[in-house]
Amino acid sequence: MDSLTFIAEITKSLAWPIVMTIGLFLFRPEIKHLLLRLRRGKIGATELEFEKEVEVLTEKNLEGKQPSRITEREKAIAAADPNGAVIKTWLEIEHSARKAFHKFGIAYTGTPHTPFLSCLKKLENDGIISFEESMLVRELQILRNRAVHERGFSPSVESVEQYIELSKIVIAKLEAAVATSTANPAVNTDAAR
Numbered sequence: 001m002d003s004l005t006f007i008a009e010i011t012k013s014l015a016w017p018i019v020m021t022i023g024l025f026l027f028r029p030e031i032k033h034l035l036l037r038l039r040r041g042k043i044g045a046t047e048l049e050f051e052k053e054v055e056v057l058t059e060k061n062l063e064g065k066q067p068s069r070i071t072e073r074e075k076a077i078a079a080a081d082p083n084g085a086v087i088k089t090w091l092e093i094e095h096s097a098r099k100a101f102h103k104f105g106i107a108y109t110g111t112p113h114t115p116f117l118s119c120l121k122k123l124e125n126d127g128i129i130s131f132e133e134s135m136l137v138r139e140l141q142i143l144r145n146r147a148v149h150e151r152g153f154s155p156s157v158e159s160v161e162q163y164i165e166l167s168k169i170v171i172a173k174l175e176a177a178v179a180t181s182t183a184n185p186a187v188n189t190d191a192a193r
Contacts, residue, residue, distance in 0.1 A: 049146075050143055051155060051158075051159040053142075054155075054159045054166070055162070057136065057139055061136055061166055070165060074164050075157075078157050078164065082154060082157060083148075083153060083154065085160050085164065086144055086155070086163055087144065087147060087148060089163060089164050090140065090144040090167070092167065092171055093167055093171055093174075096170070096175050097116070097119070097120065097123075097137075097174055099175070100123055100174045100177055100178050104123065104126060104128060106122050106123065107119075117138065120134055120137055123177075128177045129174065133169070133170055133173055136170055137170050140163070
């Protein structure tokens with residue numbers, strides 16, 4: 001093998017690594033931006049969808065509003081157990097909704113005959129919560145379902161904190177409706193059984 005053939009073979013074997021290194025160097029800011037957006041997870045994985053959906057909901061529902069401050073305890077729970085924090089927060093939404101259902105005489109037994117979302121729709125129809133708030137609850141429930149049912153699901157702490165802030169909007173609205181209502185709920189004999 002003469003020296004020109006040797007140089008040609010070395011050049012061929014080093015061409016792609018050199019091109020890749022130059023490409024990574026030239027597109028470093030764009031690659032960094034993409035990696036920051038991904039944070040972690042598998043491409044197309046649920047974790048990334050959860051974070052993106054929470055981000056979209058936050059932009060839509062907190063735009064121009066001062067977000068609720070989550071407590072240090074809530075932050076600690078979100079950091080220690082993100083799935084648990086999502087589930088705990090959803091239970092707080094359900095508790096507030098149940099109080100509103102009871103206050104406004106809406107029968108909710110938790111059975112398939114009186115689904116949660118049907119009762120929520122009744123609150124919306126009665127003007128107790130807005131359509132946007134009702135839709136927010138539905139979206140939060142979908143995200144909660146992912147935390148409960150999908151194996152290996154582990155959202156970022158930041159997205160869980162945003163989930164908690166969004167939930168506080170709904171909880172505050174439901175509790176304000178219960179507190180300001182002067183209506184006495186109709187006694188529902190089916191719910192009492």
